[in-house]
Amino acid sequence: MLIFTPIVVFAQQVDDDHALVIMVNIERIRAQLLLADQSLTAGDSEMAFAHAFIPHTTTFPSIKSQLKEIDEKSATQLEALLTDLPVNIRSADQPVDTLRQDIAQIESLLDGISAKLGPLASDKAMTSQNVVFLLKDAVQSYKLSDGGSGRVNYENSMGLVNVAEIKYKTIAHSLAASRSAEINSFFTGLKSSIEQKAESDSVKRFTDAIERDLAEDLSLSAGSESAGVNAKYFSNIRTLLTNVMTEVKSGNYKQAEQHAITAYVDNFEYLETPIEKYDPELKGTLEIDMRENLRGMINDEKPSQAIEEYVNGILGKLEKAEELLANDTSFSQPSPPAGFADIKGLAAGFGTYTGERKDIGQADDPAKAAVRNGIDEIRIKLDETLRLYKEGKAEGALLTSRSAYLDSYENVEIPLRPIDPDFTLDMEIKFAELRNLMQYGAPFAQVEAKVIEIRRGLDESERLVSGTGIVAPTIAFSTSFSIIFREGLESALIVGAILTYLEASRNERFKKHVYYGIVIAFAATAVTWFVAQFIISISGASRALIEAIAGVSAVAVLFWVSFWILNKVETKRWIEFVKAKVWKATTTGSVTVFVMLSFFTVYREGFETVLFYQAIISFAEYMEWYVVAGLVAGLAVISGITFAVRKLGRKLPLRVLFGLTMGVGAYMSIAFIGNAVREFQEVGYIQTTHLIDTVPRLDINTAAMTGIHPTLETIVAQLVLLCVYLVGSLYVLFIQPRRNRAIESARKSRADLAKKEAKDVQ
Structure with missing residues (x-):
């Protein structure tokens, strides 16, 4: 029985094309490492970062699966090192010597993986092909540099030529002396042309000449132009x-x-x-x-x-x-000489990211679903990372955080990078910073703060990939409409009732003072909005904490207002309430009273509106214009209702309207409490118990507009509040009226009995 080593087995299974793809991309990585090392030596960290970033984002992903088939352990180590290298360069936390040691370790891994290709790695024909493809990359990079003005691509062209020359020298001894001397002269001319920033055609002449000289060693057939x-x-x-x-x-x-x-x-x-x-x-x-x-x-x-x-x-x-x-x-x-076939897959690992740019949400449905699943897995792993680190198990926490990135977030990056490559880089840096903090033994509070940053970034990642869709913007519009309609309607009804009473009681001289109060209230509402924005900006609190506090505040106000409105559902009682306010003002005869009455009537609703819109804006990211549209539509409807009531003498079904606004308020309260609890979970104030496989997983925007998140704590909070609303509504709408009727009936019965007794006495 024959026993093959893993090296031989893979060498037998892989074909020349796949082997060439691996070999070329390994040398592409090596070229960028060489350039990064040179930049570090020159003290240019920006260029070092630019070159170190290319293998991680472009080259390695194109051969990741193939490398794992060769040597999964080495491929995983290589991926981790390529991920950390650019971040460590950017952070400037490590000395240059340490960074260069990391580069040397990566090169050692590349050598080990290359060796596992077996005889193909040193085959003369394969090496010749490798050289020519690297030179083609060099020409393409030089063209992209626009005559050397694009520094990264310009340096890439020279780096690729240098690596191609190093690779060529491994087979130079097998060529005739005259041919070898000629190729050497072509390499000299090629580098000279690049250094002098000659026309790209001049550069290509030399690479074509080298290709022709190596043509007899090529194993693939293709025509040469x-x-x-x-x-x-x-x-x-x-x-x-x-x-x-x-x-x-x-x-x-x-x-x-x-x-x-x-x-x-x-x-x-x-x-x-x-x-x-x-x-x-x-x-x-x-x-x-x-x-x-x-x-x-x-x-x-x-x-x-x-x-x-x-x-x-x-x-x-x-x-x-x-x-x-x-x-x-x-x-x-x-007489067509031998040439190179256009190997499928080689283009994927070339250069910096130059793929198609996409707008938010321009990903297919399977990609969106994969992103949601990946983000759920990352959240669980981040929670586990914090737990392990808090227990003093730093090594386990580090491995878990690395898995969160390599096994999950890298799959999120695939559809995310074309949409926002800069944000993708920022997230990669955050994950690396988290690992570095744990490696350096940072306090738990610092590690937790970095995890909170990553959690926020996960939400943004999902928003960018998923887009707004249709459901979430519709909810944003309707919620915004409901807020302004609810608050505006209440103000319009009270002010309308005041004006109507003044007209009926022939106190029209006070009407202008009512209008003064309304104008002042609008101005005060606008000032309140900007003051709230300013306080938030200087508070120093995290965005998640601010959103949580705003959500809880909105819930409290909505809860109080909803039941206050319920107590005014009866039209008769509502009219009595308004008349009592106006009668009190007219008896004093002071114009200030009317100004203050209309001011507080409108400003109270304006203050609530500011609070509610602060809450909804914080959750409706990328849907702000739908919120604005709902606001405008609501104001238009309120204006129409006011005109119908004041000018046309129409009557409103107050019981229905107040019942409807109470229902809307209950819905918003439940949505806000779900979001508020989740934000408290994000900052670590409330424990998180995931229910990912139990509660339906909505996309991030729909979840934000409904407050439905797959955690036990958010669901319990919403259910409790829903029960409170149901019980409260049952009491106010049915039990309390029935009790009041019973009391009133009892009083009437006693009164009738007293009258009868008095009559009998007479």
């Missing part, structure tokens, strides 16, 4: 050498050199093999003449006459070579 008929190349060379002389005579030596390079790199290179077949010495002479001597004369700006004589000598040798190839079949037939 530069292939053609030998006769065409001879013609091109003559034309280009003529152009060389024209530019030299004009004193434009730089352009002359470009023509000389094109003549050699893009044309003579294709003729080398067929010429060598008939006359190796002639091929070698022409190669030296065109590649080195002619360019050397141009660079030294030799006199035009000397250069012309040298060019004529080259042309004579070309005629001899052309005669040798006159009867060669390749002279008149296309």
